[in-house]
Structures are given as structure tokens and as C-alpha cells.
Amino acid sequence: MFSYLREKLTGDEDDETEQEQGKPRCESTDDTGDEAKGQGSKQGFLSKAKDAVLNKTIDDDTFDEIFWDLEKILLMNNVAQVAVDELKSRLRDELVGEEVRRGSAESELRGSLRDAVRSVLDEPETSLLAWADEVKPLKILLIGVNGSGKTTTAAKLVHYLQGNGKTCVVGAADTYRAAAIQQLEEHTDRLGTKLIKHDYGADPAAVAYDTVQHGESAGKDVCIIDTAGRLHTDNNLMQQLSKIKRVSEPHLTLYVAESVTGNDAVRQLEQFQDHLSVDGVIMTKADADDKGGSILSVSHVTGAPIFFLGTGQEYEDLEPFNAEDILERLGL
Numbered sequence: 001m002f003s004y005l006r007e008k009l010t011g012d013e014d015d016e017t018e019q020e021q022g023k024p025r026c027e028s029t030d031d032t033g034d035e036a037k038g039q040g041s042k043q044g045f046l047s048k049a050k051d052a053v054l055n056k057t058i059d060d061d062t063f064d065e066i067f068w069d070l071e072k073i074l075l076m077n078n079v080a081q082v083a084v085d086e087l088k089s090r091l092r093d094e095l096v097g098e099e100v101r102r103g104s105a106e107s108e109l110r111g112s113l114r115d116a117v118r119s120v121l122d123e124p125e126t127s128l129l130a131w132a133d134e135v136k137p138l139k140i141l142l143i144g145v146n147g148s149g150k151t152t153t154a155a156k157l158v159h160y161l162q163g164n165g166k167t168c169v170v171g172a173a174d175t176y177r178a179a180a181i182q183q184l185e186e187h188t189d190r191l192g193t194k195l196i197k198h199d200y201g202a203d204p205a206a207v208a209y210d211t212v213q214h215g216e217s218a219g220k221d222v223c224i225i226d227t228a229g230r231l232h233t234d235n236n237l238m239q240q241l242s243k244i245k246r247v248s249e250p251h252l253t254l255y256v257a258e259s260v261t262g263n264d265a266v267r268q269l270e271q272f273q274d275h276l277s278v279d280g281v282i283m284t285k286a287d288a289d290d291k292g293g294s295i296l297s298v299s300h301v302t303g304a305p306i307f308f309l310g311t312g313q314e315y316e317d318l319e320p321f322n323a324e325d326i327l328e329r330l331g332l
Contacts, residue, residue, distance in 0.1 A: 122299040295309070
């Protein structure tokens with residue numbers, strides 16, 4: 001993930017690829033030299049920008065000229081226009097009127113770009129484990145469109161919480177999809193976790209209520225309520241989701257989104273927010289996202305921080321979101 005975007009920003013090829021080809025990275029000691037000589041035919045944005053601004057005071061026209069390349073790179077990688085505009089604005093404030101010095105040009109530009117990207121990667125103020133330490137039972141409602149991976153994510157959350165000493169109960173509030181309850185039951189059986197379920201076609205709000213009641217009476221640390229996928233355009237299902245939320249009174253409503261859908265993930269979340277408040281996001285299939293633009297965009301555009309990244313099919317493939325990890329993957 002992010003290898004393509006990193007390559008475009010910095011001109012760096014993956015170390016693994018270089019080792020396979022037996023071609024060690026060639027570094028020039030002359031900061032004003034042709035960076036392309038050390039990086040094959042590729043010259044990343046940072047190198048191009050460095051060559052353009054050495055020993056100059058950056059004015060608005062110079063900034064617009066060299067950072068047009070950055071805008072194209074970000075848009076090509078599914079970064080939302082609003083997030084692109086924010087990145088450029090922050091870079092403009094930091095760089096215009098400044099002189100980039102010989103010998104430190106690329107590091108200065110890299111640092112400025114790092115700070116700008118960091119500013120749009122909003123992490124939750126309180127981690128899920130901190131929530132679970134403060135509130136018992138912590139009530140989590142999982143929502144999202146069809147096929148986003150809510151049921152698997154529910155199982156991964158159970159595994160993550162159990163690994164950190166928390167007990168869970170799960171509510172199968174998707175009472176419409178033919179195999180939804182069975183699928184969730186298979187997960188909870190493997191994980192040794194209590195499942196609250198009703199018959200297919202039952203009122204999902206009743207399932208959510210019973211899940212919370214069990215969590216409270218049994219002294220569970222966390223209640224996780226899995227819901228049916230739905231589109232924002234289906235008013236009946238959205239009203240039903242609002243009812244589930246009213247009945248269960250979750251502490252956290254987490255939207256489950258696929259990273260690979262790019263800007264669609266941002267638009268879908270915005271549309272859900274028109275109907276009910278969303279407290280955070282879990283991005284699934286982050287391992288299959290070779291661009292990463294939705295991860296850069298979703299929290300900034302929607303105001304909902306990212307709690308976790310799903311990075312595979314196993315229970316342990318759920319990583320707490322860490323902005324520093326994203327910056328490292330981008331080579332910043």
C-alpha cells in the first residue's frame with residue numbers, strides 16, 4: 001500500500017525491488033545534481049521541486065508552478081480535492097516567502113510536505129481501548145454500505161479486544177441477509193464470544209436492545225452491534241438504522257468503508273452523516289489499496305477520524321490507525 005504514491009512523491013523505488021534487481025541505490029553527493037542519475041529514469045516530485053527552488057525565495061507564482069505536479073499526483077491517487085486544497089494551502093503558508101538552502105533543499109521540502117500530510121490525517125482523540133477502560137459496557141454500532149466488510153470487521157474487533165483483556169458480546173442486527181446471522185455465528189463460535197441473535201426478518205432494533213441488556217447484566221466490557229448494509233437512498237432502511245441507534249444508544253458509531261473505493265468512500269460516508277452522526281471510521285481492504293487516497297481524504301473531508309485499518313483476511317489483520325505509520329509508508 002502507498003508504494004505507488006511514495007514513488008511519485010519522492011522518486012524512490014521499493015528497496016525490495018532494488019535488491020531483486022541487484023541494483024543498489026546510487027546517491028549523489030552534489031545536492032544540485034541530476035537526481036534522475038541516481039534514480040533511473042524516475043524523478044519524484046520532491047526532486048523536481050528542489051531543482052526549481054534552490055537558492056530562490058519562493059513566491060506565489062513559483063509555488064503554483066511547481067506544486068501543480070503535486071496536485072496532479074494526489075488527484076491521480078484518489079485524494080479528494082478538498083484534501084488536496086488543504087495540503088496546498090498549508091504548504092503555501094509554510095513555503096512562500098522562504099528561501100530553500102543548498103544542501104538541505106530536499107529535506108526542507110520533505111519536512112514541509114510531511115507536516116502538510118500529517119495535518120489531514122486525523123486520529124481519534126481517544127483510542128478504542130481507552131474508551132473501553134472508561135465505559136462499561138462500551139457500546140459500538142457498526143454501519144456502512146453493502147459489502148464493506150462489517151461482519152468480518154466485527155469479528156476482528158472482538159479478536160483485538162480479547163487480545164487486550166476485554167470481554168465482548170456481539171449482536172446480529174443484520175436480520176435480512178440470508179447468511180448474515182450464520183456467518184457471524186461462525187465467527188463468534190471460533191472466538192468463544194456470546195452472540196445475541198433473533199430469527200431472520202426480526203426487528204434489528206430488538207436485537208440491538210437485547211445485546212445491550214446482555215452486556216450490562218453479564219458484565220461484559222464491550223457490546224458490538226453488526227447491522228445490515230444499506231444505501232443512503234433507501235429511506236426506510238436509514239430510518240431503521242436511526243431506530244437501532246436510538247434503542248442501543250451507542251457510545252461509538254463506526255462507519256466501515258472500503259479503501260479501494262477511493263473517493264466513493266468519502267461520498268458515501270458524507271451521505272450517511274446526513275442521516276445520523278458518525279464518530280469514526282474503519283477502513284477495510286487497506287492492504288489492497290495501492291494508492292491510499294481515501295485514507296488521506298476520509299477523515300479530513302468528513303471530520304470522522306479513522307480508528308482502524310483492515311489489512312487482510314485474518315482476525316489479527318486489524319491495525320489501530322497511526323498517522324506516523326502512514327507518513328512512513330509514504331516515505332516522508
